[in-house]
Amino acid sequence: MGIYSAAVEEITWYTGLSPAAFFTIAALMVVVYKTVSSMFVSPEDFNKPPVAMSIEKISQSNSDFLNNVMATTTNSQPLQLGDMTEQQLRAYNGSDPNKPLLISIKGQIYDVSSSRMFYGPGGAYSMFTGKEASRALALLSFKPQDINGNLEDLGPEELQVLEDWEDKFTEKYAKVGQLVREPMPADQAGCGDETHEIEN
Ligand code: HEM
Structure with a gap:
């Protein structure tokens, strides 16, 4: 079989x-x-x-x-932008998405790009971005006329508030430069009596 x-x-x-x-x-x-x-x-x-x-x-x-x-x-390398005038600082107010967001406190410029939700366009504190904000922070004011570096008439309590903000920013953000005075008309050849006032 x-x-x-x-x-x-x-x-x-x-x-x-x-x-x-x-x-x-x-x-x-x-x-x-x-x-x-x-x-x-x-x-x-x-x-x-x-x-x-x-x-x-x-x-x-x-x-x-x-x-x-x-x-x-x-991008994670800390930036170093060095000396900058208030006029130059304004370019870093968030209107150019390729530029970092910068704020100056007592002449020291901080890169606050990591808190875009506060300081980016539409953020609650975007009015300070690209500006010297010392006076506004010392007075806890959002008034445009206070967003500048004039501390002349401030009292000790307000200066203490500002110092607390400075400590917070120093701890949280990288310093990337410092503010320098706008060139005075006399510093510039051929500028006549043109002024360099900054409107806020
Ligand atoms: C009704 C009053 C206010 C409320 C409820 C409020 C609330 C807050 C909150 C919840 C934060 C987030 C805190 C964090 O997560 O670190 C913040 C951050 C902040 N506030 Fe206010 N705020 C007030 C008024 C102000 C005023 C008057 C100023 C200054 C003029 C100010 C400036 C700031 C700044 C600069 C930050 C961001 C700090 C950072 O970069 O970490 N705030 N606020």
């Missing part, structure tokens, strides 16, 4: 089915299994990138990631 007829006899004996019926049912079960299992993703494949993603795309996304890391690292 050949192996084939022995197998057929065993199948008939075990299943009670004719060989044709048995093989038809087995084939149908394989088809159903393949169809159903193709609808699911195995846990190992779940985290793999889609097969359709080419090697070029993978290396592109890796280099994008590296560029982001580089940009973050570069």
Whole structure:
């Protein structure tokens, strides 16, 4: 007796089915299994990138990631902007998204970009951004005419309030420069009697 007829006899004996019926049912079960299992993703494949993603795309996304890391690292270096006039400081009021947000207190300029929600456009304290804000902070005032560095007529309590703000800023933000006086007309050749007053 050949192996084939022995197998057929065993199948008939075990299943009670004719060989044709048995093989038809087995084939149908394989088809159903393949169809159903193709609808699911195995846990190992779940985290793999889609097969359709080419090697070029993978290396592109890796280099994008590296560029982001580089940009973050570069941006985290403390800036040093050095001497600046009040006029120059105004460029850092948030109107240019590529520039840091700066505030001056007692002539020291702080980079407050990390608190964009306070000092960025529309922020509750954005009126101080790009300005020397000592007087306003000392007086706890939002009045435009107080947003300047004039401390002449302030009393000891107000100066203490200002010192507390200074301590807070020194602790929280990097100093990136200091304010210098606007050049006086006499300092500039050919400026005649033009004045350099700053409106607030
Ligand atoms: C109704 C009065 C006020 C309320 C309820 C208030 C509330 C707040 C709150 C909740 C913060 C966030 C604090 C933090 O998370 O560190 C804050 C920050 C600040 N406030 Fe006020 N504030 C008031 C008045 C003022 C006034 C009058 C000034 C100055 C003129 C001022 C200047 C500031 C500044 C500069 C910051 C940001 C400090 C930083 O950079 O961390 N606030 N305020």
